[in-house]
Amino acid sequence: MSQPTSDERTLSYVMAFNEAVRQSMRADENVFCAGEDIGAFGGVFGTFGGLQKEFGSRRVVDTPISEQAIIGLGVGSSVTGLRPIVDLMFMDFMCVALDQIVNQTAKLKYMFGGKATLPLTITTAGGAGLSAAAQHSQSLEAILCHIPGLKVVYPSNPYDMKGLMVSCIRENNPTVMVKHKRLLGMSGPVPEDIYSVPLGVANILRPGTDVTVVSWGRMANESLAAAAVLADEGIDCEVIDPRTLQPFDTATVVASARKTNRIIVVHEAVRFGGLGAEIAAQVQEEAFDYLDAPVARIGAPFSPVPFSPALEKYYVPDAASIAVGIRDVLGRRAPGK
């Protein structure tokens, strides 16, 4: 895993996405983009900014507000040989198109006895933190990970964003690339040349010895912040970002759990039935004898995402609440308590 060096150029998370698309479109005439407001406007988060100017409306297509047809456009064009990137403006909107995602995109290859190939990338923006309320803030990755036939990617930083997006576009299977809305402006080193980060390979963001923290997207950054606070208390956290949620890099997580003997999963999605439950089950199946504490989980409470900032800040886990959870796993108290 090559890591960025300090003398490299920095780029925002959103522009890392944009650059991955741009360079992939330059490299492969079969790549095109379609979605709501992505052409002339450049996407509501600027994700597709400037692409229509470079590639024209043939390859950067403004669609009607029609999520089923947008995914269908991706299915039909990919199965006939193109390499589409189709955008769902908000992750919540995937619910409008679930038939096309779950019953068509994910299953066509299998139903056709393997004879279909769908090099389709679905991009979307997930996560809370903008007071966007219950229909524009969800983290629905667990639903996608439950569907055989899909791959699900959720980068936590600009470097991974570009490399993972390039991999998604090159992938000969349907992938869902989830961008976290609160990370769009995050800046970090991103090489200018095109590169890929392999799907299905976790990244150890911070090596440590006392406890394993598994987290992705924005929460990986909050977990790193929690780890920094806990380091001052003498707690050495190993923070693992799976980066790809389906397929999931169980081996890296299990190896870490066997080393640290304690593990906590942190996600922004609702805790009940979230991916944390699956990871906890896998860890206890493969590392039960190594564990000194039950596998812990942090997630959102079992409610829709509230609108008011006064409520949303408690709804979404942050570095402070994650630190509390990690101390619990270790049976430790906060300093001065």
Place this chain on the structure above:
Amino acid sequence: MEPTPDVLRDLHRRMVRIRLFEEAAGKLAEAAKLPGFLHLYVGEEAVAAGVCVNLTNADSITSTHRGHGHLVAKGGQFRPMMAELMGKATGYCNGKGGSMHISSLELGMLGANGIVGAGSPIAVGAAFTHKYRDDGNVAVAFFGDGATNIGAFHEAANMACALKLPIVFACENNEYGEFTRRDATMAITDIVDRAQGYGMPGVIVDGMDAVAVCEAAAEAIAYARAGHGPTLVEAKTYRFYNHHGVQNLGLKYRPDSEVEVWKQRDPIFTLEAKLADVGVLTTEQCEAVWVELRADIADAIAFAEDSPLPNKDQILEDVYTPMAVAQ
């Protein structure tokens, strides 16, 4: 434009192939030799044949849960079709799709579909590819009257018109959405009324008249190939058998007299009378086609019955395409 004698003979052959395949499948299902659901196309042959006789393998179609007829009309072979219906490893989908997902990408048949209305957005995607590549090919979305009530159809029709894609929306209006009369589920009589709302031409054609379907489809397909965009073709037709299977199970939802009236208009016999009239095929020559194709059906059934079942290790195959090289 009146079809040439060659096209007329081709139409007839495609329709007889569909009829024989479906009758055989129905008998096998009644004998409990086919697992799963079976939606037969008998009665509607003129639509699939009339449209597909104007297409090549490079053109794309999407189909419905009643999809065998579309695959046969697009050139589907009996052996892998019958094997697929039996869940055999030699089927078009290696036994993983069955009747409701039967497909052949080499023939441009992008799948029967178990979800009503779901094929149209996929056809839009195929039409996008044809326009993107400027390859002169078109997509045809087959769907029923009931599918025009679901949102996916609306989204697909609107998007296809907005993007001016080379696609034909071929509606098989058989007057029933599953077991419910069409007039109970929509306040219009003609599906084609919906075309205007999307900004595309719409045409009604007698779906029991293969020549009429062929002519209307030829015009719509030529319009799409020429870059003018979509057309909605509504073929008024009828299915002779039940929504699924052959027998009417449960409560009767269609009067016998209605079924009989439509059966009097059997599209194959109608075409055969016309072929004899214009001297393209005599009654004896038509009969020879049936005899020849019945032998093919018998061969396909024997092939399918003798074919191996898929191995349980294949459950996990074909979920994903393996990546050839590490990235």
